[in-house]
Amino acid sequence: MTSFWTLFYKEILRFWKVAFQTVAGPVLTAVLFLLIFAQALSDHVRVYEGVRYATFLVPGLVMMSILQNAFANSSSSLIQSKVTGNIVFVLLPPISYLEFFAAYVLASVVRGLVVGLGVLAVTVWFVDLRLALPLWTLAFAVLGAALLGALGLVAGIWADKFDQIAAFQNFVVMPLTFLSGVFYSVHSLPPVWQALSHANPFFYMIDGFRYGFFGASDVAPAISLAVMVVSLAIVSAGALWMLASGYKLRH
Amino acid sequence: MHALAGVSLEVEQGEFFGLLGPNGAGKTTLISIIAGLARPTRGTVSVLGADVTADYRQARRMLGVVPQELVFDPFFTVRETLRIQSGYFGIRGNDAWIDEVMHHLDLDGKADANMRSLSGGMKRRVLVAQALVHKPPVIVLDEPTAGVDVELRQGLWQFVSRLNRDGHTIVLTTHYLEEAELYCNRIALLKAGRIAALDSTRNLLASFSGSRTTARVMARDGSQHVLQIEGYEQLERELARLRLQGVEIADIELERPDLEDVFLRLTGRTP
Numbered sequence: 446m447t448s449f450w451t452l453f454y455k456e457i458l459r460f461w462k463v464a465f466q467t468v469a470g471p472v473l474t475a476v477l478f479l480l481i482f483a484q485a486l487s488d489h490v491r492v493y494e495g496v497r498y499a500t501f502l503v504p505g506l507v508m509m510s511i512l513q514n515a516f517a518n519s520s521s522s523l524i525q526s527k528v529t530g531n532i533v534f535v536l537l538p539p540i541s542y543l544e545f546f547a548a549y550v551l552a553s554v555v556r557g558l559v560v561g562l563g564v565l566a567v568t569v570w571f572v573d574l575r576l577a578l579p580l581w582t583l584a585f586a587v588l589g590a591a592l593l594g595a596l597g598l599v600a601g602i603w604a605d606k607f608d609q610i611a612a613f614q615n616f617v618v619m620p621l622t623f624l625s626g627v628f629y630s631v632h633s634l635p636p637v638w639q640a641l642s643h644a645n646p647f648f649y650m651i652d653g654f655r656y657g658f659f660g661a662s663d664v665a666p667a668i669s670l671a672v673m674v675v676s677l678a679i680v681s682a683g684a685l686w687m688l689a690s691g692y693k694l695r696h
Numbered sequence: 697m698h699a700l701a702g703v704s705l706e707v708e709q710g711e712f713f714g715l716l717g718p719n720g721a722g723k724t725t726l727i728s729i730i731a732g733l734a735r736p737t738r739g740t741v742s743v744l745g746a747d748v749t750a751d752y753r754q755a756r757r758m759l760g761v762v763p764q765e766l767v768f769d770p771f772f773t774v775r776e777t778l779r780i781q782s783g784y785f786g787i788r789g790n791d792a793w794i795d796e797v798m799h800h801l802d803l804d805g806k807a808d809a810n811m812r813s814l815s816g817g818m819k820r821r822v823l824v825a826q827a828l829v830h831k832p833p834v835i836v837l838d839e840p841t842a843g844v845d846v847e848l849r850q851g852l853w854q855f856v857s858r859l860n861r862d863g864h865t866i867v868l869t870t871h872y873l874e875e876a877e878l879y880c881n882r883i884a885l886l887k888a889g890r891i892a893a894l895d896s897t898r899n900l901l902a903s904f905s906g907s908r909t910t911a912r913v914m915a916r917d918g919s920q921h922v923l924q925i926e927g928y929e930q931l932e933r934e935l936a937r938l939r940l941q942g943v944e945i946a947d948i949e950l951e952r953p954d955l956e957d958v959f960l961r962l963t964g965r966t967p
Contacts, residue, residue, distance in 0.1 A: 451783025459771050530767035534826065536733055537761050538784035539753035696734045 449544040452535060456552030460518055467556065471514055472563040475506045479568050482628060492630045493661050500572040501655075503565070504582075505627035508589060508654040510564045512647065515557030515590040516597040516618050519549045523601025524610045527694075536695065542688035546598065546681070553594025554587060561586060574658060581666060582657025588673045589650040593618070595680045602687050602694060621647040631663050646676050698737070699725040700889045707867060707882075709744070709833070712860050714880030714897070715869040716955075718963050721886040723869040724764060727838050730867075731761045743834055757785065760832035764839045764869075768811040768819050774798070775807045777822060778829055785830035797825045800855045802848075817848045824852065834865045841872060853879065873955040877901070883955075885962050892962045900958050910951040916944040 460467040483499035492501040526532035535545070576582060600613045625647035631639050642648045643664070653669030656662035662669070688694070700722045707713045715723050728734035730741050732748050732755065740747060746754035769777060775794065782790035798804055801821040806814060811822065820840070827835060837856070841849045857879065860866050870876050876883060876897070883900055885893040893900060911931055913921040921943065923934045938945065 447786040447788055448784050451780055454783070455780050458776075462771050526769075529770075530763075530765045531769045533733065533761075533763050533767060534769065534781060535784065537731055537756060537759075538781070538830075539756040539786070540784055541753070691735060695732065696728070 448538060448540045449548050452540060452544065452548035453552055456518070456522060456548060457555055459522060460552075460556050467514070467518070468560055468563055471510050471560045472567055475510050475564040476567050478506055479503065479571060483571070486628070490629050491633055493659060496659060496661075497572065500574055501630070501659075502628065503568045503572050503574055504655045504658045505651050506568065507561045507564045508586070508651050509622050509625075509627045511557040511561035511586055511590050512593045512622055512650060513614075513618060514560040515553040515593040516600075516614065518553040518556040519594045519597035520601040520604075520610050520613070521597075522549070522552075523598065524604050524607055527601070527604075528606065532694070542685060545688055546595075546685055549598050550591055550594040550681075550684075553597060554590040557590030557593065558586060561590075576658055577660040578657045580657075582654060584670065585650060585654040585657060585673070588670075588677060589654065592646075592650070592673060592677045592680060595677065595684050598684045599680060599687065602684070602692060605693075621645055622651075624648075625651045626663065627651055646672060649673060698889055700729075700736070703739075703886070703889070703891055705884055705891065705894055707865060709865050710860070710863055711882055712857075712866045712880050713868065714876040714883040715867060715886065716873070716876055716883055716959060717886035717892075720888075721963075722889040723886055724838055725889075726886070727761070727836055727867075727869065730836065731759060732756060757830065758832055758834050760827035760830065760835045762823050762827045762835075762837045762840050764842065766816060766819050766823070768814075768822065770810070770812045773808050773810055774803060774814070774822055774825075777811060778825055781826045782829040787830055790829060793831065794825075794829065797828050800858075801825055802851060817844050820844055821848065821852075824855075828859075833863070834867065835859060836867045838869050839871065840868070841870065841875065849875075873959055877955040885959065887963055893958070897955070901955065912949040912951070913938060913943070913945055914947040914949075916946045919943070 479499065479502060483502055487498040490498050492498055523532070526535070596618075600610060604610045604613070624642065625645055626642060631642040631648065631652075634642065649664070649669035649672040652662045652664055653666050653673065656666040656669070686692075703722070703726060715726065717723050725734060729736050730743065730748060732752050735749065740749075742748065742751075743755040743758045746758060748755040772780065778794045778798070779790065782788070782794065795804075798807060801824060803818070803821050803825065806818060811819065814822065824837075824840065827837075835856070840852060840856075844852070853875070856866060866879075868876065868880060880897050882896050883893070884891055885900075895903070909925050911923040911925055911934070913923065913935070915921065921938060923931070925931045925934060935945065
């Protein structure tokens with residue numbers, strides 16, 4: 446267990462030492478989104494009955510920050526270690542692939558939650574937000590962060606250079622989070638886009654997370670939860686297979 | 697294409713073993729397989745009885761590897777780096793040993809320095825320290841002195857020799873043949889992924905270089921005479937012959953056989 450705790454601690458220390466970039470930066474980005482979108486769209490976007498647009502937007506921004514930062518943590522740590530070569534420090538010791546997986550994913554969850562709490566702490570003053578069902582919120586936050594942390598692990602192992610990670614981030618994670626209903630309720634979309642949104646796993650993460658705040662959502666929270674659990678299982682299985690087989694790590 | 701083929705060798709406990717060969721001979725591949733960084737398509741490797749694939753945790757606990765590349769984690773200080781590395785091997789509260797290793801590698805003053813701020817030589821020392829945090833019975837050094845200044849090289853060899861005297865098995869790859877000649881009791885010479893020679897350093901020197909001892913005789917009149925000799929009796933005879941020819945000897949230089957000759961002969965390269 447010491448190997449696991451050490452790797453976990455090292456991953457935490459790694460982002461905490463550059464918290465200005467890894468925590469404060471994403472918090473500022475989310476606040477800017479809130480200020481600009483709430484100002485520009487509040488009169489144009491219809492969300493839930495009796496919920497102001499800015500209030501609706503905050504949980505979406507929090508979850509988006511959690512997801513993006515969980516992904517960034519494991520993927521950037523791995524690609525940096527691979528490119529600079531210091532990945533050998535974790536490949537030489539007797540660390541099992543389960544410990545390896547758990548440490549990277551758990552550290553990503555912590556990074557995601559720290560940024561998410563930061564965004565919430567700063568934005569909550571602008572809106573009238575209440576946590577209707579905190580356990581749902583927490584469950585979606587942790588599951589979503591774990592899913593993206595595991596996805597970051599897969600991307601970090603697969604990629605050979607920074608470009609590829611950036612591409613994954615810009616062409617997969619970013620569009621899927623932006624089109625997941627962070628900025629709108631999918632019910633306000635034309636039917637075709639509504640149907641497409643339901644094929645986006647990120648939609649369920651945002652929707653389920655938001656349910657915890659308002660007790661209202663676009664789809665039933667149990668369905669969202671099931672989608673996330675299944676997605677997490679699939680991505681984790683992929684990541685574990687990569688680690689167990691030594692894919693791209695042990696030649 | 698195989699980087700290694702048919703390599704079979706055994707390193708005894710407590711040996712100071714040298715792994716030599718030209719670039720691309722497969723030295724680093726062999727070390728990577730021993731360390732679990734690469735997986736062989738066929739064959740097995742075990743470290744003190746632990747198979748590096750089937751029983752990888754035990755094998756890796758036995759092994760300390762100093763990689764060839766000068767790698768470091770820019771996020772941490774020297775002490776953090778060494779504490780973290782200890783933790784990976786399941787060791788907590790390792791500061792007494794970390795201090796001792798840092799002391800022997802002349803790193804005392806750098807404990808709280810960030811890795812980024814260290815010179816290349818200092819980073820190399822930290823790599824050695826990282827390989828030793830868990831007191832491994834087998835230490836593998838892959839080109840430990842490449843690009844390292846003379847002072848560090850001496851200090852490093854003193855420390856490694858001490859570890860060897862204390863019972864640690866040392867496996868070394870190096871380009872500096874004089875280092876291998878000085879420290880290794882036994883040497884394997886790899887060539888294109890195969891073992892070209894495997895013997896004690898003394899036997900290798902004796903069997904391959906016996907006839908290559910060269911004596912350069914400088915005469916007082918400035919002329920030079922090069923003698924190829926088999927042994928000292930022959931040197932005596934040759935010198936007598938020179939004196940009979942009226943040569944007044946001012947100086948004699950002997951070029952003893954060295955590992956470089958063995959190396960060149962076996963790898964088929966000319967100086």
